[in-house]
Amino acid sequence: MQTDTHVIQTHLPQVTDPRNPGMALDLDWVRAAQANTSAIERRAATLPGRRSVKKDYQAAWLCRAISCIDLTTLAGDDTAGRVQRLCAKARQPVRADILDALGMQGLTVGAVCVYHDMIAPAVDALAGSGIPVAAVSTGFPAGLSPFNLRVAEIEQSVQAGADEIDIVISRRHVLTGNWQALYDEMKTFRAACGDAHVKAILATGELGSLRNVARASLVCMMAGADFIKTSTGKESVNATLPVSLVMIRAIRDYYDRTGIRVGYKPAGGISKAKDALVYLSLIKEELGNRWLHPDLFRFGASSLLGDIERQLEHHVTGAYSAAYRHPVG
Numbered sequence: 223m224q225t226d227t228h229v230i231q232t233h234l235p236q237v238t239d240p241r242n243p244g245m246a247l248d249l250d251w252v253r254a255a256q257a258n259t260s261a262i263e264r265r266a267a268t269l270p271g272r273r274s275v276k277k278d279y280q281a282a283w284l285c286r287a288i289s290c291i292d293l294t295t296l297a298g299d300d301t302a303g304r305v306q307r308l309c310a311k312a313r314q315p316v317r318a319d320i321l322d323a324l325g326m327q328g329l330t331v332g333a334v335c336v337y338h339d340m341i342a343p344a345v346d347a348l349a350g351s352g353i354p355v356a357a358v359s360t361g362f363p364a365g366l367s368p369f370n371l372r373v374a375e376i377e378q379s380v381q382a383g384a385d386e387i388d389i390v391i392s393r394r395h396v397l398t399g400n401w402q403a404l405y406d407e408m409k410t411f412r413a414a415c416g417d418a419h420v421k422a423i424l425a426t427g428e429l430g431s432l433r434n435v436a437r438a439s440l441v442c443m444m445a446g447a448d449f450i451k452t453s454t455g456k457e458s459v460n461a462t463l464p465v466s467l468v469m470i471r472a473i474r475d476y477y478d479r480t481g482i483r484v485g486y487k488p489a490g491g492i493s494k495a496k497d498a499l500v501y502l503s504l505i506k507e508e509l510g511n512r513w514l515h516p517d518l519f520r521f522g523a524s525s526l527l528g529d530i531e532r533q534l535e536h537h538v539t540g541a542y543s544a545a546y547r548h549p550v551g
């Protein structure tokens with residue numbers, strides 16, 4: 223009897239991914255998830271020196287990075303004017319003469335990311351461009367407002383025209399190992415998004431361990447997240463390479479188990495072109511070229527574009543070569 227009770231209390235029930243409700247998943251997978259911290263850190267340390275992104279084709283890779291940026295403003299003093307300027311930059315992220323020289327006319331960023339109140343000016347300013355508007359909802363960045371208000375915020379953001387919703391998870395569900403609660407929360411957020419894409423922000427800098435990052439990644443994917451995203455940009459530690467490795471491998475494992483491709487969005491503190499290239503290398507090596515497109519990869523960044531533009535200008539005014547046009551897959 224004692225044993226039965228123990229089994230009932232420790233067994234986590236079966237759940238389903240809303241994208242394939244006929245396929246049973248099991249929250250016990252989450253318990254089994256591991257992350258070997260020292261191996262992950264050793265591997266992450268080798269990444270900046272690797273050469274998967276060939277130097278000769280760097281301009282092409284930098285253009286690919288631009289197409290994957292969620293160009294972001296998330297500040298308390300945001301105004302419609304600031305958002306309009308950001309959207310103009312989203313439409314034409316790099317000076318026209320540089321794009322002409324690179325043969326990259328028509329290049330845009332992946333999306334513009336704003337707070338709920340800035341959705342309307344963003345939708346207006348991006349009309350006809352095909353660039354999606356992403357909104358941070360659910361009491362961003364802490365995610366500690368009442369649950370019904372967080373759900374209502376998603377619904378209002380979708381109604382206001384957001385194409386993508388970046389939700390923040392309740393960190394306490396991860397820190398207390400309450401995977402069922404995290405699954406239920408994420409599934410409710412997923413449903414509230416309707417046709418809008420949903421990115422689950424894990425706030426990895428507040429999850430305590432890489433193992434928790436792996437587990438939270440899995441639960442959010444099981445509950446239907448289209449993307450998993452590292453950070454709000456407001457934690458004291460935001461996107462890092464070790465965390466990225468863990469999340470990317472969780473995405474790969476989930477794809478291997480279910481056939482469902484989930485996207486990845488590192489966010490917060492990525493501001494240098496060379497760092498963007500390291501992230502693209504990591505994706506290429508761990509997930510393959512299919513993930514190097516804006517439907518499966520985004521940078522959440524407010525200042526990365528400026529540095530990439532400077533690097534591209536340097537390429538064009540320096541030793542420009544037709545090799546820069548090489549396709550990146």
Ligand SMILES: O=C[C@H](O)COP(=O)(O)O
Nearest residue numbers: 455489490491522523524
């Ligand atoms: O999701 C995006 C982040 O809030 C942007 O962070 P950042 O300002 O450090 O680039």
